[in-house]
Amino acid sequence: MPDLGKYGAEVLSAYGATILLLVVLIWATWSRSRKMRIALDAAEARKAENG
Amino acid sequence: MSIWEYANPRRFMGWTGRLVPVFAILAAACISVGIIWGYFFTPDDFRMGATVKIIYIHVPSATMAINAWGMMLITSLVWLIRRHHVSVLAAKAAAPIGLVMTLIALITGAIWGQPMWGTWWVWDPRLTSFLILFIFYLGYLALWQAIDNPDTAADLTSVLCLVGSVFALLSRYAVNFWNQGLHQGASLSLDKEEHVSDVFWQPLVLTLVGFVLLFIALVLIRTRTEIRARRLHALETRERMA
Numbered sequence A: 001m002p003d004l005g006k007y008g009a010e011v012l013s014a015y016g017a018t019i020l021l022l023v024v025l026i027w028a029t030w031s032r033s034r035k036m037r038i039a040l041d042a043a044e045a046r047k048a049e050n051g
Numbered sequence B: 001m002s003i004w005e006y007a008n009p010r011r012f013m014g015w016t017g018r019l020v021p022v023f024a025i026l027a028a029a030c031i032s033v034g035i036i037w038g039y040f041f042t043p044d045d046f047r048m049g050a051t052v053k054i055i056y057i058h059v060p061s062a063t064m065a066i067n068a069w070g071m072m073l074i075t076s077l078v079w080l081i082r083r084h085h086v087s088v089l090a091a092k093a094a095a096p097i098g099l100v101m102t103l104i105a106l107i108t109g110a111i112w113g114q115p116m117w118g119t120w121w122v123w124d125p126r127l128t129s130f131l132i133l134f135i136f137y138l139g140y141l142a143l144w145q146a147i148d149n150p151d152t153a154a155d156l157t158s159v160l161c162l163v164g165s166v167f168a169l170l171s172r173y174a175v176n177f178w179n180q181g182l183h184q185g186a187s188l189s190l191d192k193e194e195h196v197s198d199v200f201w202q203p204l205v206l207t208l209v210g211f212v213l214l215f216i217a218l219v220l221i222r223t224r225t226e227i228r229a230r231r232l233h234a235l236e237t238r239e240r241m242a
Helices: A005-050 B003-007 B011-039 B050-082 B085-117 B127-148 B150-178 B196-241
Strands: none
Touching: A005 B050, A005 B085, A005 B127, A005 B196, B003 B011, B003 B050, B011 B085, B011 B196, B050 B085, B050 B127, B050 B150, B050 B196, B085 B196, B127 B150, B127 B196
């Protein structure tokens, strides 16, 4: 581990905030993509069934 | 074959489906290696101490915040000129990513500014134009949500994007225009002058490449989701009318 000296709190909080925001962005993107794919597949299946 | 055929929704879903995993894996690799290299294997700066390690997240996020708006500007212009639906959906898909990148740049900048400048925030040209860019991102997303008709929403958000481009440009060049304030000039530049020592520059460029690849991967995934949402909306409307 590098010695961050008196700036440890600043460096770690900057990295923490960035990682948190990126994880939320990636999770939200993946989650909405998955939900939409499932909903569209179901709608396409209904359409094929009903003609 | 015309380049525009790649933006045909069906064709777009095909080629992007193959490319997304490639971009995602490359992005993860570049960001991981760049951050580990920068965080663990570079020395402290003689003036800034260990806070220089914030550069590996602050500069790439700030660069992407501006470039995301640039990408939105181009795709919005394509919509206004050629009425290409995938184009404006790509702009809509990029906005939340640009918003998060701007937020990361503002937060990490404030955290970095406190020990270096003695203040979290100052109404400096670069910082102020970034805050306005952040508000433009919020406004752009709010406008999409506020209008039901998708084509009207696309028209109005595209015009808003043109207006906001002034602040995206200012965010990049504010320091050069006004030559005042606390924020330093660009860390990464195409001119030959050295702005950052090589020891910091190399992992920084690698992390920046990772952020660009991450942006492309996320834009492609979100654009695919928007295309699916439109198709789903059309199918559900047809079901209700039947």
